[in-house]
Structure formats: C-alpha cells, structure tokens
Amino acid sequence: MDKDFDKDDLEKIAELLELTKKEKNISVVANALGISEFETLGIVHTLIERGNHIIVKQYDDGFHLLNKGDPVEVEGGKYSFGTDENNEFKFAVISDTRLGSKSQQLAILNDIYRKAQEMGIHNVILCGNISAGLKPITDVESNFIDDTQAQIDYIVANYPKYEGIKTYFILGKEDNKHLTKNNINIGQRIASQRPDMIYLGKDLCDITIDRAKMQVLNSKLSKTYTASYRPQQTIDAYRSEDKPDILLFGGLLQMEKFKYRGVDCITVPSVCATDKEMKTKRYNNTIGAWYVTAKTNEKGLLESINAIDSPYFISNKNDYKGTTIMIPSSSKKTIDLDNASIETGLKSFNYIKNGMSIDTFMSKFNISYKELQGLLHIWEYCGKKVDIVPEGKEMVFKKNTPKKATYSKAGLDDLNYSEILVVSDTHFGNIHNQLHLLNELYQEAYNRGITTVLHVGDMTDGNYPNRPENPRQQFLHGFDEQVGYVADMYPEIDGMTTYYILGSHDETHYKNGQATVDRWLDATRKDMKFLGQDNGEITINKVKYVLDHPGGGSSQSLSYKPQKRIEILESHMKPKILLIGHYHKSYHFLYRNVQCLEVPALCGKTQFQQKQGLINSVGGYFLKVWSDKKGHVQYVEPEEIAYGKKDLWDEAGKDKKKVKKLTIPHGIY
8 A cells, every 4th residue: 555655764765776776685675774574565565556667576585676767657647737817828849959969059948938938938848858868889979968867967957947937848769768778767857856847758748728638749750751741640540539639749850830630730849959860860950949829718628729930040069068067977987086086177177277387287186197188088078178288388278168158039029020811722613612711811811900912823723624524613614704703703902912823723724725814813903913823922021932833743741742842942042931832731841941831722622632532721821920120030920720611611602692702992891
C-alpha cells in the first residue's frame, strides 16, 4: 500500500537508490540502511508503485535489487488548461532548443520569451529536445557540454525565466539519450529545480483546453524531404475518436500550419542553428516560434485557432561561447590541478588578466606548461577562450572572451502592418461555384477595413472540349456567359481593389477562341486589376508578393508541389511571400525563407476531382503581415476561413437564383 514518506524515509530512499545503481543483494542494501530486508522490500514496492524503475530479481543467494533510473512514463502524460474571460487560451510554441549544443541559440530563445511577455502570453509549450543529448565519443564538434548532469545544471541555470511565464515541456529523442545511456529522466530533474518549468511527459502529452483536445508530440521518426509527410502520416494513423483538435508537432525542424482530417496541425521550428548532424543528413532547419490563440465556444469546444509565425533568419554561430561556464561531471574524475578539483582550475580563469605572464600563473597554481595546455583546452571547451602571445621576452595571456550573444527582434507595434484577403479558384460557371461564400469573405474584409484582395487564378471554369463531362458540370458556358457573370456578379466595394492573375481554366477561353479575360474585365470593372497569366507580382508595404497558378496534377502530400515551386526560384528572384492556387488545398509553411501559402478554392468538389481522388479545400485567407521598413517580413499570421459541407450549396443554380451581387458604395455599410 502506498504511503507518505517522512524525512527519515526520504533519506533511506535516496541511499537505496544510490546503492542499487549497480545490482546488489537485498541483505547488503538492508544492512547499509540499518533496516530489515522486509522493510527494504516494502520501500521498494512503494517506489515501484510510484513509477520508479527498480527491478527485483531472485537468485539462489536471495533477492537482488537494480535501480534502472528515474521514473519513466509508459504513455504520454495529461494536462489541462482553462481559458480567459474571452474563452481564449494564448500560448507560445517552440521546440528543439538543444541547450548544451554548440548550435544552441539562447539569445533567440530569450527574445522569444520577451516577445511572449510583450504579447501578454503566460504559457510556453516546448515540444521536445530541450537538451542537446549525448553524442558518440568520436563526435567532439557538436556539443560544448556532453554530460547528462552538466546539461541539466546548465538548463536549470540558463533557461529563460520571465515573471508570469511558465514553460510546459515534453522530452524528445535527443533528451531520451540521457535515459538510454545514464538512466536519468532529465525532464523530472529539471522540473524539480525550476518551479516555472512543468514536465509533461516523455515524447508526448495530451492536453485539454476547456473541452478541446490538443496533443503535443516529438517525432520519433526521421525527417523526410516532403515537409508535410510526417504530420499527415501521423494524423492518418489516428482513429476518429482519438483525433485531437490541435496537434503540436516538434522535432521536424520546420514551420507549417494546416488543417487535415479535421485536425489543426502546427509543426514547430527549432531554436538552434543547423548542426553537424543536420548538415550530414541534409535537413532543412527553420528557426523560430509560433504565438497561438485558441478560442473555444460556450460549450468549451474548439471554435478557432490563430497563429502568428515568427521566424529568425540569422543565427549566431558563437552563441554558446557567451554563456556561463558549466563543468562536465565526467571531467571531474579525470583532471586534477595541483591536487585540487577541476572546479579550481576553471575558477582560475577569473584570475587571469590581459598581459599576465604565464610563468606567474603557473607559479601561482604550481602547474607545468603541459598542464597549462590542458587547462587552456578545458577553458575553450567551456566557452572561455584565451590565447598565449609573446610580449617582449615573456609569453603572456590574451583573453578572447566573446561577448554574450544578444538578439532583439522588433515587436509587432514597431513594424508596418498589412492585412489582405486572399482567394483563389472561384471557377465561375461551374455548378459547384460558391458565390455566396465569396460575398461573405468580401463582407468580412470590408468590416475589417481591408482594401486589397488578391485572387490567385481560375476565376472562371473555362471550356475543356477534351472533357466530355465538362458541359454537364457547368451552368454557364463559353466566354461571354462566364466572364459576363464575373463582371456582373463579382463583389464590388468602394475603395477595395481586387488584383488577379489568370489560371489554366481561364486560359482555355483564349486557346479555344482567343478571347482574353483580362482585357474584358479590366475594361468593365475598374476595381479589378490584372497582374498576369499564371504568374503575377505585387508589392505591398515594400513586401514582394508573387501570385502563382501552376499547371499539372496535384499530390497527396500538401507540401510537395509548393516545395518544388520554391526550389526552381533563383535566390535573387525569390519573393517574400508566395501565394499558390490551382491545387484547391489549404497549407502554410516557411521554406527557403519564403512564406508560402497554398490557397483553397471557392468551389465545391467537381466530378473531375472526385474521379482523380483529389483533396478539395474550400475557403480563403485573411493574411496578416508585419514587415520592417526595408520590406523584410518578420511575422505572418495566416488566418484561414474554412468552409465545410454545411456551408456549401450543392449546385450553383441556387447561387444564380438566390445570390445577389455584393455592392457597397462609398459611405454605406
């Protein structure tokens, strides 16, 4: 039966756990503790019930005990959050800080926490790999701290601590190397020393926000070329009753947001620079954070989730050198300095002054020149660089201590702000077009004060003589009917301009009869401006946007086609923001420093899509962008407006009869 331990019990427990790190006969343990073997087994039984990994074995000479380390979760943990008076829960999301690695970015991590505090965020969720983990003995390049206890001490001492902010974290595959090699669960150790850091579990944790379900996990599987593959694979594996409303996916070193099978998925970038392993495996590594607002309805169920992405494009290669000296405990056993501990040698760094003779130093600490060389190596290993240079007839010290790395990204209020409406693939003339939903988006854009709308192609359904089913899928046929419908029915709001490109469906009018949609629309609608066939460019607040309507087939993976589109762009041709139509998918990610948005359609699933087994997402985006005076994008919030089956009208005949043109003249609401 479980019980509460008193102070004497706790002392015995600590001694028992230490004694049994190596397998021992129970009689030896009992004698050391000064209690009976039965009482010893009673304590062991209680510890096992509480989750400690203690193995009891029976041999001819009696029972043996072996402590395999800290308690380990068999399954993920569980945690609950409530919402504020607005039914909102605000939090920041990060992953892969990998503290103890030479690639760590502690300065950026601190800046993320400063921004969270400025935004009134009190909770940060870390999706695994808080530590650098342990590297093979042959790898001396990756970590500047390669010892379990030293990494724990370093994290406890240096992880950001901001008033009013708590950090909730799971472990990742790097963290679990401490468990595999040294039987130490670093999550429990860190949380026991930092009250502001709450350990949620190993690899994953299920969280509720009111009644909404959120899962936090760190990928155990390797990263793939196709960015969206692992998250989609994970969501596909859920049974319907097990699906969370929100999935926070760490360990993939990428930044993306999309909705798939009803799950709002956010993959979480790293807060570390590209390290040796990433380079070897050719991993694309994105640095940054998400600032998220989840809103629930009156029943406590998820109503919406909005997220601002905050990438950091420049890392500091020497971030780790400006940090506090940490002493690897394994080194304490192997290096002595004048019969003193390694700590004494490290503290002796503070005794050095620029220009001090090395003879003076060696005399002070009674060491040889060879021992001094070893000490120089240890100082450098711990991030404190000092050189020996000639000065006159003597050799003297010259300190080369890097300044502590700092990073201060501009806050939202200090940047230029733009909000635009982005739509695509309206396919006017198709029986599945959804004019009433387009009107709804324009009305909301007007309510928000938006004056710019971008349409990413396939405004009309076109004419495909090679598709026998095409006429039956249309209620408007030919150029005059379809383009006339756009001119007559497309929303028209005073002060609002729609910039558009044409897609492959629009182009069929030209291919079949050389009728140009752009000239006809530009002549009849002064609020609609043509940017190009298949591709167009526009600059807003000095930010370069490219609208792209590709050809060809789609793919099951959301990211594959956009990745290929971005990869063909030469560096000097890359936009800051790329908007892609054609695929009828909804997806946002950062790739090659390009903010990319796949824009959903405003048309229901057609017969052609059904035959081809294609995804058809219906909706639009309110895209919020914060940029500096040079046009560099600092933050992006892609607010998706997604429509489901209940929002769609089956056939556009209903549209044609019931939907009126949305017209808002100047000064009229």
